[in-house]
Structures are given as structure tokens and as C-alpha cells.
Amino acid sequence: MAWFSHIQIFGEFRRCQLHGTIINDATLAQQILWVLNNIAPPDGDSNQRLTCGFLRAIIARAAKSGTCKLLTAMANVHTNLAMNNHKFSIIELASFVDLTPWHRFGYTAANAAILEAVEGYSVVHIVDLSSTHCVQIPTLIDAIATRFEAVPLVKLTVAGHTEDFPPMLDLSYEELGSKLVNFSRSRNVVMEFSVIPSSASNGFSSLIEQLRMQHLIHGENGEALVINSHMMLHYIPDETLPVVQNTSSPQISVETCSSNSFLRSMFLEALRSLDPTIVILVDEDADFTSNNLVHRLRSAYNYLWIPFDTLDTFLPRGSKQRQWYEADICWKIENVIAHEGPQRVERLEPKSKCAQRMRNASFRGISFSEEAITEVKSMLDEHAAGWGLKREEEDVVLTWKGHNVVFATAWLPI
Structure with missing residues (x-):
């Protein structure tokens, strides 16, 4: 498999960092650049583009380690290949x-589960924690x-991201809120919109x-309280990045949490203290939490081939x-591979670990209805044949060619 060569290349980079005599080896530098330019062109097939993304990330990591000839060459190549993340209009x-x-x-x-949970309420308060800036809300x-x-009256509260991670938007949340309010009015739904600047880094x-x-x-x-977390939980630090106590900037109120000192679990316990009507948790089903770089590289490669593969279909x-x-995708790869500490924000964990966190925070999982499953299947029919749906206990999982991609879960407080 191609990833073996990637691991070997990374091993060479590590060896270069450890032994000064090898760092200045022009032959090795040329070999690495040859691999980058010939085996992994940025405009090749899906495997080549994936490889190029990982090589860029490894180069970015190595370039932080010093100013030797090899690292300088690698940094220059990385600069030439860098991709700028686009800022999207709505x-x-x-x-x-x-x-x-x-x-x-x-x-x-999520929409199907939310509609079932809030039926009969005169006021529905939706807290949207989403990496895609409320794109879900118009369909809801x-x-x-x-x-x-x-x-019902719909109250929409949005966490205005204080971090920049893709996809990024080219307008403010206040402008976005105005558009959503106007859209709701056109559907004869009264909406109140509020944005609270908030950071995943402190839960x-x-x-x-x-x-x-x-x-x-x-x-x-x-009032129905709906917590809709769409691919945001993994941005909250987990056990691999413990909470740093700061008395001048308090973390989530500890009186509502157990002795658990990790922000991700504290956040879920804090949500439970609000006694929500329903919590929807959607995220990518992969594990990027290891502090061992090689383990993380393997896990990322074994997951992130999927988006590259899907793009070739359409x-x-x-x-x-x-x-x-x-x-x-390349931004995600670089964050997983090239960064450590607080700068490494892509800390995905698998569905099983997320579900255990929810149970530890006194939530119980509920099944999606047959109507929800039918709607999901109908949506998948609009896309390429490789996409599929499978049910795992109460949860539903999106698959590509049989591989888990994204999971959706619904939870009620115990």
C-alpha cells in the first residue's frame, strides 16, 4: 500500500532531525524533492493528490525544526505548493x-430527530454548534x-467561532443572522437570532x-432547548491536551461538572446541566487523538483518502x-500532522468514544425513526453510488464503499 512509502519518508525526516550529518545530505534532499514532484503531483489522481497533501504536511512539520539546508529546501517547496483556503459567500x-x-x-x-422532539412546543430554542455556519438551518x-x-417561535443561538478553520465565511455572523431572519420571515416563521462569540479551545x-x-x-x-453539534465537538480539547487552569479566564463552571478535568467531557456535563430537550451529535468517525505522530499519520491516511476518492466521481x-x-482537506491533514499542543485542533475521536462520553455525562441514546432513515436514504440517492447508510444500535453511519465516514447520534438527558 502507498502509505508504507509515506511512513518511510517520514522516518527519513526524523532521522534527518536527529543526526546533523544527514541533515545536510544534498542527495537525500534531492530524493525527497523528486518523490514530491514526480510521485505525488498536486494535480494527479486521487492517491497522488492525497500523498501530496501528506508530504506537504510532513514538510511543514520538518521545516519547524531548524534552518539546515534540507529543511530550508523543504520549506521552500511547501511554500510553493501551499493552498489558500477560500472564503465562501453564503x-x-x-x-x-x-x-x-x-x-x-x-x-x-438531525432535522428529522429535532422535528420529532420539539413537536407541540410554542418556543423552540436551537443552539447551533456547526462548522458550516448555519447552512443546515434553512432546511430545518x-x-x-x-x-x-x-x-413555534424559533430562537437561534450561534457560537460565533473565534478560531479560523475551514470552511470559512466571507461575512459576519450578524449579517448571516439577518439573512436567516429574513428567510424565516419569508416562510412565515418568526426567528430571533443571537450570536455569542465563543471558542472551542476553552469548551x-x-x-x-x-x-x-x-x-x-x-x-x-x-421552551424546547435543542443542542445541535455538527462536527464541532472534536475541536474542544480532549485528554491529550489537558485543561490549563487560568484564574483570570475561568473555564466552564466547575460546580456543574464532576471531577473530570478535561474540557470535552466538562462541556458535555455542562450541556446536561441545562436539561436540553434533545442533543444531536454529528461528527467524523475517525481517531486523530494519539500523541504518537506515526499512529496519527496512519489513522489520518486511512480516513482522509475518502474525500479525495469521492471527488473523482463528479x-x-x-x-x-x-x-x-x-x-x-489539506488544511486538516496539515493540522493533524504538522502541529502539536493547542495548535493541533483536529482531534477527532471515534463514535464509540463519543458515545461513552455522552453516557458518562448522563445522556441516553435514542434511535432515529423510520421516517428519518427514509429521508436519509432518499438524500443519498441524489449522490454517487459509493455512498451508503448503516445502522449501529441507535445510531446511523454514513459510509463510502463500506468505510465509515460520518456518524449521527441523538441523545436525551437521563
């Missing part, structure tokens, strides 16, 4: 998301407008505190959308 982002089921799968399953508003005889602590205050005021009025070479899509 229309571009919606079209981008529709390219594959990668996000639509979670949207479709459409469904609310058509499904319910008595249309969305400001968002949690704001929600707690709102819950104390509105919690007894029969996007031609040279397509702007394909460039944007692959730039986002």
Missing part, C-alpha cells in the same frame, strides 16, 4: 456543502413551516454561561470547487 457555501453527503447526511438525520425552518400547524465557556443565564429565565416556560480536474474542497 451561496457558494451552500453549493459546496451540497456536493457530497458529508454534511447533508448529518443535516438530514422549511420543515417547521410545513410540518407544524401551530408554528465554549462563554456560550455555556450565556445559555445557563437564559435557562434560569426561560427554562420554566415550556468533479473534473481544474474545477474551482474541487480546489476549494481539497484545500480544506
Whole structure:
């Protein structure tokens, strides 16, 4: 398999960092550059483009280690191959998301579960933690407008990301909120929009505190509280990056949490303290948490071949959308491979680990209805034949050629 050569190349980089005599070996530098330029061109087939992305990431990591000849050459090549992440307009982002089921799968399953959970409520408060900037919300508003005889007031609270990770938007959340309010009005749904600047790096602590205050005021009025987490939980630090206590900037309120000192679990326990009506958790089914770089490289390669492979089924070479899509994937690869500590934010963990966290935080999983499964299958019919759906206990999993890609889970407080 191709990844063996990648591991060997990485081994050479490590050897170069450890032995000064090899660092200045021009022959080795030429060999590495030859591999990069001839075996892994950025415009080759899906395997070559994937390899190119990983080689760029390894180069970026090695280039941080010193200023020797080899590392300088590697840094220069990396600079020449760098991809700039595109800032999307709303229309571009919606079209981008529709390219594959990668996000639509979670949207479709989540919307169906949310509609069932909030039926009969006069006020529905949706807290949207999403990496795709509320692209899911218009379809949910459409469904609310058509499904319910008595249309509820919708309150939408968004965590305005203070970090920049793709896909990125070219307008402010205030502008985005105005567009969503106007869209809702066109569907005869009244929406109140609020944005709370908040960071995943500290477990969305400001968002949690704001929600707690709102819950104390509105919690007894029969308001449905929906927590919709779409590919955001893995940005909250886990056990591989312990909490650094800072008295001048308090973390999530500890009085609502157990003695667990890790932000990801603390965040879920804080959500449980709000007694939500339903929590939807959607994320990518992979494990990027290891502090062992080679283990992480293997895991990333064994997962991130999938988006490159899918693109060859429907996007031609040279397509702007394909460039944007692959730039986002390469950003993820570089973050997983080239960074450590707080800079490494791509800390995916598998579905089984996420589910155990939810159970530890006093949630219980619920199954998606047959109607939800039918809607997901209908959505998948719009895409390439390689996509599939499988059910694992209460959960649903998106697959590509039989490999797990994204999972969707629904939870109720115990």
C-alpha cells in the first residue's frame, strides 16, 4: 500500500532531525524533492493528490525544526505548493456543502430527530454548534413551516467561532443572522437570532454561561432547548491536551461538572446541566487523538483518502470547487500532522468514544425513526453510488464503499 512509502519518508525526516550529518545530505534532499514532484503531483489522481497533501504536511512539520539546508529546501517547496483556503459567500457555501453527503447526511438525520422532539412546543430554542455556519438551518425552518400547524417561535443561538478553520465565511455572523431572519420571515416563521462569540479551545465557556443565564429565565416556560453539534465537538480539547487552569479566564463552571478535568467531557456535563430537550451529535468517525505522530499519520491516511476518492466521481480536474474542497482537506491533514499542543485542533475521536462520553455525562441514546432513515436514504440517492447508510444500535453511519465516514447520534438527558 502507498502509505508504507509515506511512513518511510517520514522516518527519513526524523532521522534527518536527529543526526546533523544527514541533515545536510544534498542527495537525500534531492530524493525527497523528486518523490514530491514526480510521485505525488498536486494535480494527479486521487492517491497522488492525497500523498501530496501528506508530504506537504510532513514538510511543514520538518521545516519547524531548524534552518539546515534540507529543511530550508523543504520549506521552500511547501511554500510553493501551499493552498489558500477560500472564503465562501453564503451561496457558494451552500453549493459546496451540497456536493457530497458529508454534511447533508448529518443535516438530514438531525432535522428529522429535532422535528420529532420539539413537536407541540410554542418556543423552540436551537443552539447551533456547526462548522458550516448555519447552512443546515434553512432546511430545518422549511420543515417547521410545513410540518407544524401551530408554528413555534424559533430562537437561534450561534457560537460565533473565534478560531479560523475551514470552511470559512466571507461575512459576519450578524449579517448571516439577518439573512436567516429574513428567510424565516419569508416562510412565515418568526426567528430571533443571537450570536455569542465563543471558542472551542476553552469548551465554549462563554456560550455555556450565556445559555445557563437564559435557562434560569426561560427554562420554566415550556421552551424546547435543542443542542445541535455538527462536527464541532472534536475541536474542544480532549485528554491529550489537558485543561490549563487560568484564574483570570475561568473555564466552564466547575460546580456543574464532576471531577473530570478535561474540557470535552466538562462541556458535555455542562450541556446536561441545562436539561436540553434533545442533543444531536454529528461528527467524523475517525481517531486523530494519539500523541504518537506515526499512529496519527496512519489513522489520518486511512480516513482522509475518502474525500479525495469521492471527488473523482463528479468533479473534473481544474474545477474551482474541487480546489476549494481539497484545500480544506489539506488544511486538516496539515493540522493533524504538522502541529502539536493547542495548535493541533483536529482531534477527532471515534463514535464509540463519543458515545461513552455522552453516557458518562448522563445522556441516553435514542434511535432515529423510520421516517428519518427514509429521508436519509432518499438524500443519498441524489449522490454517487459509493455512498451508503448503516445502522449501529441507535445510531446511523454514513459510509463510502463500506468505510465509515460520518456518524449521527441523538441523545436525551437521563
